[in-house]
Amino acid sequence: MATGPLRFRTPHIEELPTTGSRQAPGFAWVAVSGAQDDPAKNWGTSNRKRARASLGGPTDQQREALSARQQREVERKIRDLNSDNSKNAAELPIPKKEGGAGASTVARAGKTPNTKKILGSGKTFAHYLDDEEAEIARTGRRDVDVEAPTGAQRPSKTPLARRKTREESSMSGSPAPITPVAPPALPRISQALSFGETTTLDAEEEGDDAVPPLPSSAEMEALLNAPPLTYSQARSAPPTPGAPPPRRFCETCGYWGRVKCMKCGAMTCSVSCKEEHDQSKCLKMYA
């Protein structure tokens, strides 16, 4: 019976952060096997180094998978970096300009009901984003006035995993655009188009295999008239999985980080920087 803290051998589940980064991998499974993962040897371990070395997996990806707390820290730091530092600025009053008293109050509030609502609303960008996502979830398209309804085809009941892509289906080769509901399929249009393409704009390429054909004007129109992506869809994707791991720098001087502080996880480059870190910046001062 374990008298120390309970150690649960759960698979390593990576918590998806709530703000963006939807392209992050869902989770990484840890292969629970081998003598070193024997829970009997780990119980009561408060030494984080030992716990980290045993809970982390053999592959690089598992070692890199940050714990949920660290991930929250990183997200918070990124949010701070992208903020306007305007904690107190929302209350900055806009001074009345000198002028006729009656005219200025009318002008401040807005001339029509629509503008009054706009000028008086205190919504931030995050509110607008959430509203838009709720709208898309409700109606299935981004802009009710601009985009045509997608009711022309029956909504497919085939699960996503079993739907054939346009390349594999027998209908491939037609220039009709794919609806914006499936944005990952859009890059595949380029292969399908250039594959099934017969008429080209460039007459010289008949004999030249190296130059790929340009799409026909119908496909160009389809591409250019496609509706814009939503704000979250337009974020650029994470780097390819083969990319080198993220670089860490020394907290004190900015050189490469070479050693990791056991208590707080910050990296420093040398003994002198590490001592500086221990004296003033290490979290053990507050914890």
Added chain:
Amino acid sequence: MARQKSLPSAPEASGHLADKTLIIDNGAHTLKAGLATHLDDTPPNLDSCHIIPNVIARSQRDKRTYIGPEYSDCLDFGELAYRRPVEKGFIVHWEAEKAVWERSFLHKDDAVVKCDPEETSLILTEAPNAPVALQRNADEMVFEEFGFAGYYRTIAPTLNAYAPSPFPSTATSVSGVPLECLLIIDVGHSHTTVTPLHHGRPFQHAIKRLEIGGKTLTNQMKLLISRTFDVHREDHIVSEIKEDVCFVSQDFNADLERVWRGGRYDPRAVDASLLVDYVLPDYETIKRGYARPHDPAVKLRDIMLGIGTEGGRREHVLTIANERFVVPELLFSPADIGMRQAGLAGMVLQSIDALPAGFRQAYLANILVVGGTSKLPGFVQRLESELRSLVDVDEVVRVARAEEPAKNVWLGGAGMAKSADLMRSLIVTRQEYAEHGDGWARRVFAGKARR
């Protein structure tokens, strides 16, 4: 169904094209605004583009609030509280934006660009992938609150296609005719976007956005400088430091080695050519900070007391070493702060990969860099070398920065405004807006409805 819009004053009956056009490139950091007209043929002049800080700032020391253009009148930039109407590139707080616009354009004595909205058309830019509600807000504010005679809203990168091309081999463009293939990298204040354009029209599914911009770089600079001296609330001063001393390194690893002091047991000589002494402004004798090469003989404490400086003034000096190139490095590897996005070169390739294969070479050879943050020295060179290392050897990669990166979008808008035919096909007049409503106007701006 057309909703009847009620406008405060009756629109003109004829709905003709107004003579003058006000082009506003509405950025998060500054507005670039100026007038252009289609009545004469002179090419658009960069001097008519005014850069107006898009901010409302309150100074605790002066007890004054500076709106828009008044910001440059401020004598003491220390510890200013900011309020920005534009968030993440989109106009969200219209109350503040209206105050800035009114101060810049409608002020009776001191307007930066004097114009009468009832007789002026407006070209307004927005960032790509805007939430629809924000677009609707902008349309309503322009027509119903300000009452412009005509209006065209577009995403900012498309206007670059109408500006003169910086590539030396391209023929000079006729005003009103867009360039054929252009890949715009807009390195702005809130974010960086990559937009491929075909005859001035964007490929919507290939527009990508990196959430690092000038603001991120300034904040990171604040963090790094605060290791020695706390500058967390000095937004303006750190922004100036960033503009003065930062550069993009061509060989990051080598530069980092050069300025390392070494460990305790293997100290190294620091390459002093990369170090910089920055003199902070105190707004009494020194009005604007400046940088000078590092002088190790100078004792900082003496200088603080005014010993050994010119005129005996007290100087507060910061030594800036690897922050100079570590901060702009964020644009090329956002993973340094933990962001899970590819760097600038990777994002350009993601965008190009989303295009039809036949266009790949065309767009790799026509990459235009605009935006204030691209003024960092060494930026274009580094981007070009990174792209070249990621593509095949026989593909041509040409990257150029616009001559005036901050004003290039405005220049394109002015070039567009010169052509009366183009304007007539794009502009939605007040009368049409009143008849057909805002949904129709948005369809026109998206290119879905013919006028």
